[in-house]
Amino acid sequence: MPRPHKKRRICIKPGFTFFRPDGVEITEENTIELRLDELEAMRLANLEELYQEQGAEQMMTSRATFGRILDEARKKVTEALIFGKAIRIAGGNVEYCSRSGYVCKSCQNYCEAEESRAGKCPVCGGALGKAPCSEVAGAESADCDCSDKSDDQA
Numbered sequence: 001m002p003r004p005h006k007k008r009r010i011c012i013k014p015g016f017t018f019f020r021p022d023g024v025e026i027t028e029e030n031t032i033e034l035r036l037d038e039l040e041a042m043r044l045a046n047l048e049e050l051y052q053e054q055g056a057e058q059m060m061t062s063r064a065t066f067g068r069i070l071d072e073a074r075k076k077v078t079e080a081l082i083f084g085k086a087i088r089i090a091g092g093n094v095e096y097c098s099r100s101g102y103v104c105k106s107c108q109n110y111c112e113a114e115e116s117r118a119g120k121c122p123v124c125g126g127a128l129g130k131a132p133c134s135e136v137a138g139a140e141s142a143d144c145d146c147s148d149k150s151d152d153q154a
Contacts, residue, residue, distance in 0.1 A: 005093045006060070006061070006093070007060075007093050007094055007095040008037035008040070008059045008060065008061055008069070008092065008093065008094050008095070009058070009059050009060045009094070009095055009096070009097060010036055010037060010039075010040040010059065010094045010095075010096060010097070011040070011058070011096070011097040012039070012040060012043055013096070014036075014039060014089050015107060016089070017088065017089045017090060018086065018087070018088050018089070019080075019086060019087045019089075020086035020087070021084045021085075021086070024084055024085075024086060026086055030083075030084070030085045030086060031085060031086040031087070031088055032076045032079060032080050032085050032086070032087050032088070033076075033087075033088045033089075033090060033091060034073060034076050034077065034087050034088070034089050034090075035073075035089075035090070035091050035092030035094075036089065036090070036091065036092040036094045037059065037069055037092040037093070037094050038069055038070075038072060038073030038076065038092070039073065039089055040059060040094075041055060041059065041066060041069040041070040041073055042070065042073045042074070042077070043123070044058060044059070045070050047122075047123050048122065048123075052066050052067050052070070055070075102128040102129065103128065103129060104121035104123065104124060104126045104127070104128055105126055105127045105128070105129055106121065106124050106126030106127070107121060107123055107124045107126060
């Protein structure tokens with residue numbers, strides 16, 4: 001019996017959970033499910049341009065596991081693009097970051113203070129707002145180590 005998968009830490013709560021090509025009817029046969037950890041691996045590798053070792057550390061996995069997650073995600077997205085399939089973003093054994101930071105007002109990307117680049121989102125360049133982790137990343141308040149949960153939301 002295989003051992004259970006460990007939870008992968010993700011620091012983004014996607015603003016959109018479904019994409020489909022124009023004119024394609026949505027059925028189970030032409031819909032691919034992209035797990036939240038796969039989306040996070042693609043974000044870290046492709047948008048943040050982290051090396052696999054750095055991405056693995058951020059997601060609390062081994063480098064080899066991060067590479068497998070990333071490969072699977074890229075295969076799914078490529079299949080959707082080539083064959084005109086829809087992508088549903090859901091599922092996965094994940095836990096959200098439990099630190100305070102900033103959230104982009106445009107793309108909902110979560111980032112730490114040192115990543116904020118003078119108030120600009122490192123992903124899209126949009127404006128950032130201070131937000132407690134329990135409300136931004138979906139972490140349980142018991143897991144939250146924010147010192148101030150009353151800051152303004154974005």
